[in-house]
Amino acid sequence: MASKQETKSKQENSSKKEDVADNQELNSLIEALSGDLTAIDSDAAVDLIDEWHGSLGKAKESDVKEIATHLKHLKQLLKGGKATGHDIGETLIQIGEETSHLASNADKEVKNPLQKLGKQLSKIGVSLSKADDREQIEHINSVVETLEGDLIEIEPEAALSAIDTWHSLLQKSDDENIKEIANGLKELKQLLKRKTAKSQDFAEVLTKLGEQTQQSADEATRGFKRPIQKLGKLLSKAGKSLE
Structure with a gap:
């Protein structure tokens, strides 16, 4: 033992x-x-x-x-x-x-x-x-750059590409406000593909997207707040220009 x-x-x-x-x-x-x-x-x-x-x-x-x-x-x-x-x-x-x-x-x-x-x-x-944050900010800045140009001269393919890029950033979110923006982008993409879409149709969607984006900027983390605010303002501005 x-x-x-x-x-x-x-x-x-x-x-x-x-x-x-x-x-x-x-x-x-x-x-x-x-x-x-x-x-x-x-x-x-x-x-x-x-x-x-x-x-x-x-x-x-x-x-x-x-x-x-x-x-x-x-x-x-x-x-x-x-x-x-x-x-x-x-x-x-x-x-x-x-x-x-x-x-x-x-x-x-x-x-x-x-x-x-x-x-x-x-x-x-x-x-x-x-x-990942840097990449997302670069994507946002890319959309901002597109919106800062002459909207009439934007090629449909470039517009669709910008929407797809932005949509890909948002679609994985569980936040309801972000989901609404993603849905708005989807609607905007459908309008771009529709040959019979009118300026007023684009104006409504862009204005709404602008408001939602600026609202989401209020809750964004530091580093994202300013580019998202700028994006929201540009979207609203683009919407009003088409009214």
Whole structure:
């Protein structure tokens, strides 16, 4: 019969082995995240998430469970194919912050890798969010530039392209006001394709879109507010010019 000391020794050895395994797993995650993320396809990213989620799923600690829950959400975003860079970025930032918090109470063996992983996740999240924001602002500015020109000289193809670009930015939103703008854009596109459409028809749709866009600017985040306000004013102006 094993003595208490032998049992304790076995438990300590088992714990050390688990720490080493956890450390190796964390380091492999850090290494993957330190590389060129654009080279990682979605399947590989999902595999990484599954690997990490699998190691956390059995944990009883509430902090660890939260990370596991958000990893599951991240996986859904990646597999859904409709998430924006901002959506993914926000989730990564959240997981990064939770991982850093977990590191503060972690054992010595995994403390540093967890801290490093948390920082890396947050950094990637911020980078993705900023890149997505920049792209969206560029799209908005492109529409603004189109509206600032002579509307009569705008080619139908260019107008349709601008509408499609804007619509693609809005259609994924769950916000009811944004959905209304997306529907208005759809209506505008249908008018452009209709040969019998009158100026008054365009005027009504553009004016309404302008009002809705300016209203959405009030709730927009910093960086988006001004370009969206400008876009709304130009849409209203374009609508009035056609009355």
